[in-house]
Amino acid sequence: MKQQNQASKTNAQKVRQQNQASAQGFNQEFASETDAQEVRQQNQASAQKKNQQQ
Template sequence: MANNNQQNQQPNASQTNAKKVRQQNAASAQNQSQQTEFASETDAQEVRQQNQQSKQKKSQNNQQQQ
């Protein structure tokens, strides 16, 4: 019987450690919220403008090389 008690107390490799999973989920959620916060700080209009300027410069460079 002592053997059975020891087996019940030791976690099996297939058992999930719920506390560890909760900690991992919390860390993941915190990381995602930081990424979302970064994205919300991005000025989309400014990025579009910079992309347009970059395309124009690239086009001008291509024309000069020809």
């Protein structure tokens, strides 16, 4: 019967910290692969093209 109580031994705070650390690692990896200046230039070119068509 005592084995059913195993779930209650989960440290919720520790799990949250691990999830947060994992999410930060993912965000950093994604950000490092994104050239913000290039994206801005593409957005600006797209906006100019859209304005020319109107």
